[in-house]
Structures are given as structure tokens and as C-alpha cells.
Amino acid sequence: MQIRPIIAALRRHKAGTVLIALQIALTLAIVCNALFMIRQRAAKLSEPVGIDTRDLFVVKNEWVGQPHDIDALMRADIAALRQLPQVVDAYATDSEPLGGNGWDSGILHSADQRRETSHAAQYFDDDHTIGVLGLHLIAGRNFRSDEVVPLDPQSPTEPPVTIITRALALRMFPDGHALGKTIYFGPGTKPSTVIGILDHLHTPYTIASSDSFSDQSALMPLRLLANHSDYVVRAKPGQLSDAMKAARNSLFALNNARVIDPETGVIDYGTLRATAYARDRGMVELMASICVVLLAVTAAGIVGLTSFWVGQRRRQIGVRRALGAKQSDILTYFLTENFLISIAGVVLGTVFALALNLWMVASYAQDHLPLIFVCIGAVILLLLGQGAVLAPALRASRVPPVVATRSV
Amino acid sequence: MFIHYVQLGFYSLRRNPVLTLLMVMSIGLGVAASMTTWSVFRVVSGNPLPDKSSQLFVPQLDNWGPNDIVKNGQPPNAVTYRDAMAFMQAHEAERQTALYPVRYAVTPERTGAEPFRVQGHAVFADFFPMFELPFRFGAGWSRADDDAHAGAVVISRQLNDRVFGGANSVGRSIHLGDHDFRITGVLDNWNPQPRFYDVSNHSAFGDQPDIFVPFNRAIDLHTQTNGNNACHENSAPGFEGWLHSECVWIAFWAELPDAAAQSRFRSFLEGYGAKQQQSGRFNWPPQAQMHNLQDWLDYTRVVPSETPVSLAVSAGFLLVCLVNAVGLMLAKFMRRAPEIGVRRALGATRQAIYAQFLAEATMVGLAGGLVGLAFTALGILAIGVVFEAAIARLAHFDLWLITLTVLTAIVATLIAAFYPAWRAAQVQPAWQLKSN
Numbered sequence: 001m002q003i004r005p006i007i008a009a010l011r012r013h014k015a016g017t018v019l020i021a022l023q024i025a026l027t028l029a030i031v032c033n034a035l036f037m038i039r040q041r042a043a044k045l046s047e048p049v050g051i052d053t054r055d056l057f058v059v060k061n062e063w064v065g066q067p068h069d070i071d072a073l074m075r076a077d078i079a080a081l082r083q084l085p086q087v088v089d090a091y092a093t094d095s096e097p098l099g100g101n102g103w104d105s106g107i108l109h110s111a112d113q114r115r116e117t118s119h120a121a122q123y124f125d126d127d128h129t130i131g132v133l134g135l136h137l138i139a140g141r142n143f144r145s146d147e148v149v150p151l152d153p154q155s156p157t158e159p160p161v162t163i164i165t166r167a168l169a170l171r172m173f174p175d176g177h178a179l180g181k182t183i184y185f186g187p188g189t190k191p192s193t194v195i196g197i198l199d200h201l202h203t204p205y206t207i208a209s210s211d212s213f214s215d216q217s218a219l220m221p222l223r224l225l226a227n228h229s230d231y232v233v234r235a236k237p238g239q240l241s242d243a244m245k246a247a248r249n250s251l252f253a254l255n256n257a258r259v260i261d262p263e264t265g266v267i268d269y270g271t272l273r274a275t276a277y278a279r280d281r282g283m284v285e286l287m288a289s290i291c292v293v294l295l296a297v298t299a300a301g302i303v304g305l306t307s308f309w310v311g312q313r314r315r316q317i318g319v320r321r322a323l324g325a326k327q328s329d330i331l332t333y334f335l336t337e338n339f340l341i342s343i344a345g346v347v348l349g350t351v352f353a354l355a356l357n358l359w360m361v362a363s364y365a366q367d368h369l370p371l372i373f374v375c376i377g378a379v380i381l382l383l384l385g386q387g388a389v390l391a392p393a394l395r396a397s398r399v400p401p402v403v404a405t406r407s408v
Numbered sequence: 409m410f411i412h413y414v415q416l417g418f419y420s421l422r423r424n425p426v427l428t429l430l431m432v433m434s435i436g437l438g439v440a441a442s443m444t445t446w447s448v449f450r451v452v453s454g455n456p457l458p459d460k461s462s463q464l465f466v467p468q469l470d471n472w473g474p475n476d477i478v479k480n481g482q483p484p485n486a487v488t489y490r491d492a493m494a495f496m497q498a499h500e501a502e503r504q505t506a507l508y509p510v511r512y513a514v515t516p517e518r519t520g521a522e523p524f525r526v527q528g529h530a531v532f533a534d535f536f537p538m539f540e541l542p543f544r545f546g547a548g549w550s551r552a553d554d555d556a557h558a559g560a561v562v563i564s565r566q567l568n569d570r571v572f573g574g575a576n577s578v579g580r581s582i583h584l585g586d587h588d589f590r591i592t593g594v595l596d597n598w599n600p601q602p603r604f605y606d607v608s609n610h611s612a613f614g615d616q617p618d619i620f621v622p623f624n625r626a627i628d629l630h631t632q633t634n635g636n637n638a639c640h641e642n643s644a645p646g647f648e649g650w651l652h653s654e655c656v657w658i659a660f661w662a663e664l665p666d667a668a669a670q671s672r673f674r675s676f677l678e679g680y681g682a683k684q685q686q687s688g689r690f691n692w693p694p695q696a697q698m699h700n701l702q703d704w705l706d707y708t709r710v711v712p713s714e715t716p717v718s719l720a721v722s723a724g725f726l727l728v729c730l731v732n733a734v735g736l737m738l739a740k741f742m743r744r745a746p747e748i749g750v751r752r753a754l755g756a757t758r759q760a761i762y763a764q765f766l767a768e769a770t771m772v773g774l775a776g777g778l779v780g781l782a783f784t785a786l787g788i789l790a791i792g793v794v795f796e797a798a799i800a801r802l803a804h805f806d807l808w809l810i811t812l813t814v815l816t817a818i819v820a821t822l823i824a825a826f827y828p829a830w831r832a833a834q835v836q837p838a839w840q841l842k843s844n
Binding site for chain 1: 430434441511515522586630632642646713717721734743796827
């Protein structure tokens with residue numbers, strides 16, 4: 001392959017060469033950063049939640065005023081929900097995985113510790129929670145019904161027993177023996193003994209600042225006596241929408257001094273999950289579509305400019321053919337030419353990509369771009385360049401030698 | 409002459425429809441991506457109260473100490489009840505308010521109607537003049553009402569429409585939770601974005617508050633916060649215990665119109681912190697700082713990082729589209745070198761050639777702008793895919809955005825056309841005529 005004449009020819013097309021290289025460089029900078037963002041968000045979308053969301057829904061209940069016997073009212077509600085023919089089981093809480101709001105706390109090894117050892121979401125639960133959510137208890141036991149006690153909203157959360165996720169257990173006890181050990185939910189609290197380990201249970205949060213503890217959760221056998229609470233309900237298979245209607249009606253039949261918003265008060269878990277991850281999925285879709293359109297624009301640009309060059313060089317191509325060059329020689333010429341320009345673009349683009357990433361790291365607390373994404377981007381662009389140049393190059397290779405003898 | 413150039417440009421563009429379409433689409437897509445993301449960026453990063461933002465301040469007090477789980481070594485974003493009350497009583501600012509989010513169930517007077525939820529804030533009387541809330545009927549309550557722990561309420565226009573059918577309801581009562589509140593004012597539409605007044609306790613983008621109730625009355629009724637409550641140690645039991653704890657859950661604002669007032673308040677804050685240390689409440693010299701409104705929004709990182717990042721990526725996208733357009737225009741203009749040679753030989757000046765190609769580029773830019781407008785409109789419709797509903801709802805297509813879209817397309821295309829047009833103007837007539 002003769003590279004030297006190609007470079008000599010490119011010197012006569014400086015502007016076009018620089019433009020294609022620059023376009024490839026900028027495209028690479030954007031595409032590899034976008035791919036990295038897609039990878040990060042997609043990883044978040046596929047993180048384990050730990051619950052079986054099919055046939056699951058949430059009722060958001062709020063009492064009118066501040067009833068004095070919230071405990072009795074809550075227990076009556078849960079009993080009514082459990083009795084519905086469309087319902088398998090239900091429990092009361094203040095927050096649920098991916099729900100957005102909830103309680104979280106530093107988790108400590110001792111009550112007088114000032115800095116937290118780890119951090120976890122705290123769920124108010126009862127002995128039915130594991131069954132309703134479809135959690136996998138991998139060690140230890142579930143709560144007993146006599147362990148579930150009411151809790152005043154302003155009181156400290158210090159249950160005698162707790163069930164925690166494996167991720168939290170490993171952070172607190174890296175040797176892997178968490179069962180039977182004690183942890184503290186904040187300074188000055190009473191100890192809680194770990195009686196069970198869950199495979200996974202996501203926190204209520206999906207915002208970036210909570211990513212560091214997304215699978216670190218603790219179940220507490222406490223019934224929070226707040227004037228608004230969430231009832232998490234598992235419907236019988238295939239009866240989700242019937243159960244959702246029946247749940248609202250049965251609660252109002254029991255007691256109508258309450259608010260369950262007609263639009264947002266009863267929500268199926270699929271919707272809840274989609275809302276929680278809407279931002280991440282949106283970013284994936286936006287970045288993916290920008291990548292696709294950008295690559296298409298760049299490919300179109302390469303096709304356009306190369307076609308122009310082919311048109312300009314018809315005579316020279318004819319002369320080369322007349323002097324004995326084969327069709328494949330002409331084809332190789334244009335492919336090589338594009339490859340050289342693309343390499344230059346990729347080198348420049350790597351610098352751009354890292355600069356763009358550094359700026360985003362500094363300004364918007366994004367992560368550092370791993371080089372593998374630059375490599376993937378480079379390969380994509382080199383292939384794209386070769387693909388885009390193929391059609392004009394094939395056309396060039398079909399220029400008949402006789403063109404050399406014509407004046408135009 | 410210009411019209412002639414436009415005609416020439418039009419014929420030229422029609423001669424290579426594929427190349428023209430490529431250019432127009434490329435510019436249109438680039439402009440649309442940038443404008444769509446910009447339309448979100450401008451609303452989320454806007455100044456919600458431009459004329460006063462440098463006079464409104466949020467104080468912070470380091471009541472948890474340097475050895476605690478405080479993020480970045482900074483004081484908490486909210487203050488405790490006892491500190492908020494101390495700031496209120498000191499009255500060091502011209503206007504000041506403590507506030508926290510509340511929610512109540514409203515029981516309609518009509519029997520059989522279902523109760524419904526309202527959300528809002530517990531605030532002091534100064535809140536209304538301080539943040540310039542527009543009233544449709546009546547006004548806010550008075551400082552005397554604050555002192556008397558009065559059961560007053562200011563309701564939103566929407567709530568007034570729902571409960572009172574839009575009539576002037578000042579003086580009437582509304583049943584919030586277990587108690588009646590007397591309406592002193594009905595607001596007109598007021599929903600600044602970001603909802604700057606309480607960014608540390610509830611999300612910065614969202615609906616207008618339904619109600620404002622007097623802070624002291626809400627505390628009397630043991631109304632829990634409907635926002636964040638951050639504690640670092642256990643408090644004494646019950647609501648009273650919580651009020652006297654080191655839990656932070658209250659936002660505090662001071663209106664400090666000039667530098668003198670600001671430095672006075674700053675020294676008050678430092679003095680207050682020092683006094684708390686002397687009294688033994690803190691065993692560390694407490695950091696005390698304050699931010700004005702705009703700094704506060706930056707400090708609390710109210711703008712979601714998705715907005716500037718997607719704006720930057722779209723701007724890069726526009727740049728690629730422009731480089732692409734430069735290349736395509738270069739190809740297109742230079743293909744007509746023989747024609748330029750003939751024109752030059754017949755006496756056209758370089759400037760004339762230059763003008764002819766810039767006129768052609770303007771047409772490409774205009775077409776790109778129109779395509780861009782269509783794509784921007786689609787983009788705004790689809791914006792809910794990327795940003796959460798509360799933010800997506802803010803982005804809208806207005807005259808300003810339309811103008812900006814078309815202008816950006818034309819200006820960007822003209823910038824892209826400078827080099828290709830200059831190259832076209834450099835064509836040597838003799839050379840072209842000879843080779844023909």
C-alpha cells in the first residue's frame with residue numbers, strides 16, 4: 001500500500017482533510033462520553049431491587065387531623081386489606097423501595113461512636129413484610145408477630161431486633177458473620193441484634209447522592225404512628241387492578257376521615273419503579289439518540305466530502321487506471337486515505353474526550369472516563385469512516401480508464 | 409443584486425438536492441438539540457426573584473460540631489427550632505421568617521365530599537412582603553397575628569377555586585386537619601422555579617403551595633414537618649423533645665437590603681454562635697455563615713446535573729453539525745469553480761462572489777432554522793422522557809425560543825460559510841477557463 005502518495009495528495013486538500021479529522025475528533029469526544037454515561041445509567045437501571053414488583057401496589061393513606069388512636073386505625077386498615085379476596089397480604093410502613101422518601105441513618109458499632117461506620121435506609125415493617133415484598137431471606141429468621149411494636153414519630157429508632165441486607169452486613173462485619181451481632185441506628189441508641197440477612201433490598205432513593213448505599217437497608221419491626229402511612233399490598237396473580245380498586249373502596253367503607261388521593265393515592269409498583277428511574281432511563285435514551293444521530297451526521301459528512309473528492313479526481317483516477325492500476329488499487333487508495341484521516345481524528349478526539357470529561361468531573365461531579373470507552377468510540381469511528389467512504393470509493397474504482405483521454 | 413444572489417442560491421441548492429438536504433438536516437438537528445436542552449436549562453437555572461436575590465440571605469449554624477457526620481465539613485443546610493426562634497426574637501434583619509413544609513387534610517363543608525390533601529408552608533408574616541407574593545384578594549396576616557399565634561391562613565388561587573368557586577373568600581374559614589383557619593388572603597398565581605424558599609426541605613421543582621399558615625400556630629398544633637428532618641443524636645421524647653433537640657428541619661431567611669445590614673447580621677450570627685459555645689451548648693467554635701439567594705441555589709446544587717451535562721453534549725453536537733456543514737459547503741461551492749471562473753472573467757469582483765455564496769448560505773441557514781424549529785417543537789414534547797415531570801412541565805415553546813432557534817441556525821450557518829465562501833472567492837478565473 002502506498003501511503004506516501006496519499007499523504008502528498010492530502011496536502012493538496014488541507015481544508016477538507018482537517019474538516020473530516022476535526023469532525024471525527026469532536027464526534028469521538030461526544031460519543032465516548034455519552035457511551036460512558038449510558039453505561040453508568042444502565043448499570044443503575046439494572047441494579048438489584050430485591051423485591052418482586054409484579055402484582056404489588058401501594059396505598060398512600062393520610063388521616064384527617066391527628067387521631068389519638070392511629071395504632072388501632074392502622075391495624076384495622078391492614079386487617080381489612082388482608083381480608084380482601086383479591087389480596088394475598090399487606091403491611092403498613094412509611095416508605096418503600098424506590099418510593100423516593102424515607103428514613104435513613106448512620107449505622108454504628110457502638111452507641112458512643114461519633115462517625116458512622118456505614119449508612120442504611122430504615123424501613124418500618126412487620127412480620128408480613130418479607131412475604132409481601134417477596135424478599136429473599138438468605139440467613140437467620142423473620143420477625144415474630146410479638147416483636148412488632150408501635151413507635152412514636154419523634155422517638156428514636158432502636159428496635160431490639162433487625163433484619164439487614166447482605167450489602168450492609170458486609171460493610172458492618174467484613175468477616176461475613178453478621179448474624180447475632182448488634183448494630184446501632186445512630187448515636188445514643190439501644191443496640192439492635194441482627195436476626196436475619198436479606199439477599200437484596202433497595203433503599204427508597206434513586207438520586208445520585210444515595211448511590212453509595214443503594215442496597216444497604218434495614219428492616220425494623222416497628223409500626224410508625226405518623227398521620228400518613230403507606231400500605232404495601234400484594235394482589236393475587238392477575239388481579240392487580242381489581243385489588244387496587246377494592247383496596248381504596250374497602251378502606252373508605254371502614255373509615256372515611258382519610259385522604260387517599262383519587263389519582264396518585266393508589267399506585268402499582270411498575271409505575272412507581274418507572275417514576276423512580278425516569279431520569280436515568282431518560283438520560284440513556286437522550287444520549288443514545290444523540291450518539292446515533294451524531295454518527296449519522298458524521299457519516300453523511302464523510303460521504304459528501306469524499307464524493308466531492310472523487311468527482312474532482314476522476315481524471316487522475318482515469319490516468320492511474322490507464323497506467324495499469326486495478327479497480328482494487330483505487331478502492332484501497334480511498335479506504336487508506338480515510339483511515340489515515342480517521343487515525344488523526346481519533347488521536348485528536350481522545351484529547352477532546354478527556355478534556356470534556358475533566359470539565360464535567362470538575363463542574364458536575366461526574367466520574368472519570370475509563371479509557372476503554374475511548375477505545376470503543378475510536379473503533380466505532382474508524383469502522384464508520386471505512387463504511388462511509390466505501391460507496392464513493394467503489395464509484396471511484398469504476399471510473400473507466402478511457403476518462404483519461406477525454407478533456408472533461 | 410441581493411435578490412439575484414438569492415435566486416442563484418436557490419437554483420444551486422436545487423441542483424444538488426441530496427447535499428442540500430444533508431446540510432439543512434444537519435444544521436436543523438444540531439440547533440434543535442441545543443435549543444431543546446437550553447429551554448430546560450434556562451428555567452431550572454434561572455433567578456427566581458431577580459430584583460431581590462442579592463438581599464435575601466440564608467444563615468447556617470454549625471450546631472453539630474466538626475467531629476460529626478456533617479457533609480464536606482459544612483454546617484447543616486437547615487436550622488434547629490431553638491435557633492430559628494432565637495433568630496426571630498433577635499429581629500436583626502429588616503424582615504425575616506422561619507419556615508417549614510406542612511401538609512393537612514382539608515374537610516370540605518359540603519357533606520359527603522371526600523377530604524383532600526393540601527401542602528404548603530408554615531411561615532411568619534414577613535414571608536409575603538419579603539418574597540413579593542401577589543395577592544388576588546386580601547393580604548398576608550400581620551406580625552401581631554404571629555405574636556398572638558393566630559389561626560390565619562393564606563390560600564392559593566387554585567385552592568380558592570376548588571373550595572370557594574373562585575369567590576373572594578377573605579374572612580371565611582377553612583378546616584385544616586382538626587382546626588379552623590381564617591383566610592386573610594388569596595394568592596394570585598405564584599410558583600417561582602426553583603422553589604427557592606425551601607430547597608433544603610422539599611424538592612426544588614414542583615407545584616405551587618396550596619396554603620401558608622402561621623408558624624407559631626402550626627407548632628402549637630404539633631404539625632410535623634412534611635420535609636426533611638435530620639438528627640444526629642436522640643432527642644427527648646415527644647413533640648416538645650423534638651423542638652428542643654439538635655435536629656435541623658427549619659429554613660430561615662433574612663432580608664438584608666445593604667452591605668451595612670449584611671455585616672450587622674453576620675456579626676450577630678457569629679456572636680450568637682460564640683454565646684452558645686460559652687453557655688456550654690457547643691464545645692467547639694461554631695462556624696456561622698450566610699449565603700444570598702443565588703449563591704444558596706448554587707451551594708445546595710438545586711440544578712440537577714442532567715441539565716448542564718445534556719446542554720453541553722447538545723452544544724458539542726451542534727459544533728459537529730457545523731463542522732459538517734463547513735465541509736459540505738466547501739464541497740458544494742468548489743464544485744462550481746468553473747462557474748465562478750466564468751463570473752470572475754466576466755468582471756465580477758471577489759466581494760460579489762463572496763456575497764453570492766453567503767446569500768446561498770443564509771438560505772441554507774434559514775431552511776435549517778425552520779427544520780430546527782420543527783425538531784425543537786418535537787423535542788419539547790418529548791422532554792418528559794429525559795427530565796422528571798416537574799421540570800419537563802416548565803419547558804415551553806415561546807416567541808423568544810422561536811426567534812433564538814432561527815437566529816442561531818442562520819448565524820451558525822453564516823459562520824460555517826465564511827471559509828468555503830472565501831475559498832470560492834479565491835478561485836483563479838484564468839486557471840478555471842484554461843482547464844475548461
